[in-house]
Amino acid sequence: MTDHHMRPSPISPTIDLDAQGVHHGHLRLPYSRDDSAWGSVMIPICVVRNGEGPTALLTGGNHGDEYEGPLALFELARTLDPKEVRGAVIIVPAMNYPAFRAGTRTSPIDKGNMNRSFPGRPDGAVTEKIADYFQRELLPRADLVFDFHSGGRTLDFVPFCAAHILPDKAQEAKAFAAVEAFSAPYSMKMLEIDAVGMYDTAAEEMGKVFVTTELGGGGTSRAETVRIARFGLMNVLRHAGLVAGEVERRPTRWLDMPSGDCFSFAEDDGMIETMVDLGEPVEEGQVVARIHAVGRTGVAPQEVRAKMSGLLAARHFPGLVKAGDCAAVIAVGQEQ
Ligand code: ZN
Secondary structure: OOHHHOOOOOOEEOOOOOOOEEEEEEEEEEOOEOOEOOOEEEEEEEEEEEOOOOEEEEEOOOOOOOOHHHHHHHHHHHHOOHHHEOEEEEEEOOOOHHHHHHOOOOOOOOOOOHHHOOOOOOOOOHHHHHHHHHHHHHHHHOOEEEEOOOOOOOEEEOOEEEEEOOOOHHHHHHHHHHHHHHOOOEEEEEOOOOOOOOHHHHHHHOOOEEEEEEOOOOOOOOHHHHHHHHHHHHHHHHHOOOEOOOOOOOOOEEEEOOOHHHEEEOOOOEEEEEOOOOOOEEOOOOEEEEEEOOOOOOOOOEEEEOOOOEEEEEEEOOOEEOOOOEEEEEEEEOOO
16 A cells, blocks of 8 residues: 555644744644534644754653653653754654643544554544654654654653664664664663554654653652663764754663563463562572562462563663553663
């Protein structure tokens, strides 16, 4: 299926995306509903453009309960001076805007998970329409695509910037160079549980330099992780030549997710006891969490064991856990 057989996107920008200077507006998506017959979803967008140069597409709120990205990007849109820019910076601080407004991972309208909705559909549900607009209108404009994530309400991560292992090694090297410039405390060579439908995959298949993060979680943000987001974002813009100035490099520890064995899943419902804190070393076979039965006394807890040695990179966040939930993620440190 090629693009020109598809109908146009129903989304219309309220600003000229190609105009010079700073323009704040919306991506207007018609959405007829009980409380607004001819209403629209209004997704905030800002374009800062100054002459010829590369284009960066910056997004947060791909999942609506992750806050470092929106905090960094709403502020960047408010403060970035076009005189400092060479090229264009397209900022969409809350990509899945209905989810962001609801404070939920997925959209309250259609339950759509933005990061499982690509390439989207112009005639699909609201989340698919947003994905389609990124797929056909915004991604093709970009050289660099930066998508902020955090753990959301159910996961918590050590703060890292990440890119994927890719078949195109030149594309991969550019992405890892941008990750290194971000200078998060950790830098991850990332493996996905299921890459189908991801924004990441859509950008990478177009040959774009795609960089992402996981910065904390728990459905909130911390002072430290917001600082990391803002500091790293400016570094990536400098690294890409979009903003003048030297990258302010800080030490980062490279981590790897070498196989599916880095993920441990709960096999029972219950109350989770984390046995290791984020960033602490773990040995293969070590109990990293215990899941306690909540229905009766006298039941031994389920032990969740690390399938490899490394450090605890992510953990289940809420105190209660269900069978199938991701309980822990182990990453392997790269010695340098
Ligand atoms: Zn996310």
